[in-house]
Amino acid sequence: xxxxxxxxxxxxxxxxxxxxxxxxxxxxxxxxxxxxxxxxxxxxxxxxxxxxxxxxxxxxxxxxxxxxxxxxxxxxxxxxxxxxxxxxxxxxxxxxxxxxxxxxxxxxxxxxxxxxxxxxxxxxxxxxxxxxxxxxxxxxxxxxxxxxxxxxxxxxxxxxxxxxxxxxxxxxxxxxxxxxxxxxxxxxxxxxxxxxxxxxxxxxxxxxxxxxxxxxxxxxxxxxxxxxxxxxxxxxxxxxxxxxxxxxxxxxxxxxxxxxxxxxxxxxxxxxxxxxxxxxxxxxxxxxxxxxxxxxxxxxxxxxxxxxxxxxxxxxxxxxxxxxxxxxxxxxxxxxxxxxxxxxxxxxxxxxxxxxxxxxxxxxxxxxxxxxxxxxxx
Amino acid sequence: xxxxxxxxxxxxxxxxxxxxxxxxxxxxxxxxxxxxxxxxxxxxxxxxxxxxxxxxxxxxxxxxxxxxxxxxxxxxxxxxxxxxxxxxxxxxxxxxxxxxxxxxxxxxxxxxxxxxxxxxxxxxxxxxxxxxxxxxxxxxxxxxxxxxxxxxxxxxxxxxxxxxxxxxxxxxxxxxxxxxxxxxxxxxxxxxxxxxxxxxxxxxxxxxxxxxxxxxxxxxxxxxxxxxxxxxxxxxxxxxxxxxxxxxxxxxxxxxxxxxxxxxxxxxxxxxxxxxxxxxxx
Ligand SMILES: Nc1ncnc2c1ncn2[C@@H]1O[C@H](COP(=O)(O)OP(=O)(O)OP(=O)(O)O)[C@@H](O)[C@H]1O
Ligand SMILES: [Mg+2]
Numbered sequence: 001x002x003x004x005x006x007x008x009x010x011x012x013x014x015x016x017x018x019x020x021x022x023x024x025x026x027x028x029x030x031x032x033x034x035x036x037x038x039x040x041x042x043x044x045x046x047x048x049x050x051x052x053x054x055x056x057x058x059x060x061x062x063x064x065x066x067x068x069x070x071x072x073x074x075x076x077x078x079x080x081x082x083x084x085x086x087x088x089x090x091x092x093x094x095x096x097x098x099x100x101x102x103x104x105x106x107x108x109x110x111x112x113x114x115x116x117x118x119x120x121x122x123x124x125x126x127x128x129x130x131x132x133x134x135x136x137x138x139x140x141x142x143x144x145x146x147x148x149x150x151x152x153x154x155x156x157x158x159x160x161x162x163x164x165x166x167x168x169x170x171x172x173x174x175x176x177x178x179x180x181x182x183x184x185x186x187x188x189x190x191x192x193x194x195x196x197x198x199x200x201x202x203x204x205x206x207x208x209x210x211x212x213x214x215x216x217x218x219x220x221x222x223x224x225x226x227x228x229x230x231x232x233x234x235x236x237x238x239x240x241x242x243x244x245x246x247x248x249x250x251x252x253x254x255x256x257x258x259x260x261x262x263x264x265x266x267x268x269x270x271x272x273x274x275x276x277x278x279x280x281x282x283x284x285x286x287x288x289x290x291x292x293x294x295x296x297x298x299x300x301x302x303x304x305x306x307x308x309x310x311x312x313x314x315x316x317x318x319x320x321x322x323x324x325x326x327x328x329x330x331x332x333x334x335x336x337x338x339x340x341x342x343x344x345x346x347x348x349x350x351x352x353x354x355x356x357x358x359x360x361x362x363x364x365x366x367x368x369x370x371x372x373x374x375x376x377x378x
Numbered sequence: 379x380x381x382x383x384x385x386x387x388x389x390x391x392x393x394x395x396x397x398x399x400x401x402x403x404x405x406x407x408x409x410x411x412x413x414x415x416x417x418x419x420x421x422x423x424x425x426x427x428x429x430x431x432x433x434x435x436x437x438x439x440x441x442x443x444x445x446x447x448x449x450x451x452x453x454x455x456x457x458x459x460x461x462x463x464x465x466x467x468x469x470x471x472x473x474x475x476x477x478x479x480x481x482x483x484x485x486x487x488x489x490x491x492x493x494x495x496x497x498x499x500x501x502x503x504x505x506x507x508x509x510x511x512x513x514x515x516x517x518x519x520x521x522x523x524x525x526x527x528x529x530x531x532x533x534x535x536x537x538x539x540x541x542x543x544x545x546x547x548x549x550x551x552x553x554x555x556x557x558x559x560x561x562x563x564x565x566x567x568x569x570x571x572x573x574x575x576x577x578x579x580x581x582x583x584x585x586x587x588x589x590x591x592x593x594x595x596x597x598x599x600x601x602x603x604x605x606x607x608x609x610x611x612x613x614x615x616x617x618x619x620x621x622x623x624x625x626x627x628x629x630x631x632x633x634x635x636x637x638x639x640x641x642x643x644x645x646x647x648x649x650x651x652x653x654x655x656x657x658x659x660x
Contacts, residue, residue, distance in 0.1 A: 054556050074559045081560050087553035091575045100571075101561035148561070
């Protein structure tokens, strides 16, 4: 178990150009479950590889339990890693793949057998123990790769998209197993995923990355409720947040296809005539006749372009003047394509971003709270 | 419509037939000299010398008997061939595996250049270095010694061994070695338990190839050995006596010289299957 600390860690592969990772700062708690998310190529794998010691960081330092790790080779870092590409030993059976690290540690044979079998049972691959990796499907290989990591009890787990190749049901099962495992072993874990649900449900804290830079670190709720910037706002939550450009006119925010009362706390952040972005999550837009609003915020009117019924909810795309707005309505509302629809969102559900894409509400869980806070200060 | 149900593959085309015939023809042309050598080995010298080719005759072991026991003992030369070929292969593997390992997994900026340079040493014709090597061997007392020949064969084959083993090592996905690293394996353990098993087919074919190269080598064997360390190549050459050629005996000797290597190749064929790394990574 370890506290992992990364201070200004960066990685430049070549001599020139931007780094694959830049100024990465993070300090985990002991036994914390950290999820790394971000678009492809943003540096997640590179970060994991630096923690593992497979890649030397070109800047900053990495500490395990306050101990500087540069110069400590991977095999002495006591970590277990699930590679994005599995990296199974092709000449060994599934059993031997999982037992390899234990054999190297000269652990007692009966214990090895026990541990391997226990892991295989968790992963549902007991019947495959004698097979070679080439005789396995992608999903089975991935579970072997996971098994190879979990038979060990390392200081740190590094899992690079360990469930990406599993079908939806297996993924849900495995997700639960990993969470259970983590609760039992309390090993500090770094987990890379592209799956929103995995990120939100598993992570104690989520690190959102883009182009090598950390965008925000926070609990799932923090990221969802108060994203630091438009990138995080758009990246966390599916479907993505809607953004509408508006301009301040006196006590009003005016857009091409909507207008809105200006929140009092925004007054000194947005000068008269200045533009800003208003963000609304699709699930926070409702039809006008739905009367659950405490303070009516923005009102949007447009023509329905796409209807995607997903069972419990339906996604509806609306073309307002110049924007395309997505909304998520419960059930399967009786709507038709090209029909006019008017949507409303609660005032407290709105997010405001400056033109530099930074959230104007700094670190407040909800706009309304921020408003009252701001009011007190004035 | 019933015709179309016939599988088209079973249809015999003129082009296909011609191609098959051509293939047989080429195979026969290639194989005939070998066959003739084997046949001649079982003939008497008179039969072997006859102008009219004889296909039907009573086979005799006489030539083999002569080749093995008369004067120049086959076993002496065969033993030398075996020692130098197998010995140089083992020594070569011992030296080139670590070299190829370093080049494949810890390459530097000059690795590519070094590889090309090493192979380029093979471009120099052997006669070009004959005199220096001869002189070095003479002054260090290595002439006509098995050890000298073994060293020579080892260094002769090292470039090609490094090149081949390097490319087989390159085929081992880097992540597998990293996985071993993370699993706690040291360099030697990674080498013995992960890389070598994976590269085994490649190592086998490399070993086989250089064994054959060393076995078949005749230039150096003839040049720097006399009798003590002489190999089968020297032995065959010695048949060209002043009284003219003894065809049957020469053939028997040649069969004896090439049989071991052909058998070896046959046995090792199985090992040369590729694609063992399949299934390691996505
Ligand atoms: N060995 C390397 N040499 C040079 N550039 C590299 C190397 N490995 C990665 N990169 C670059 O570094 C950046 C980050 O790559 P990385 O593999 O960390 O992305 P990722 O976030 O894991 O992406 P994905 O979600 O697709 O796995 C990319 O732009 C990639 O091209
Ligand atoms: Mg990656």
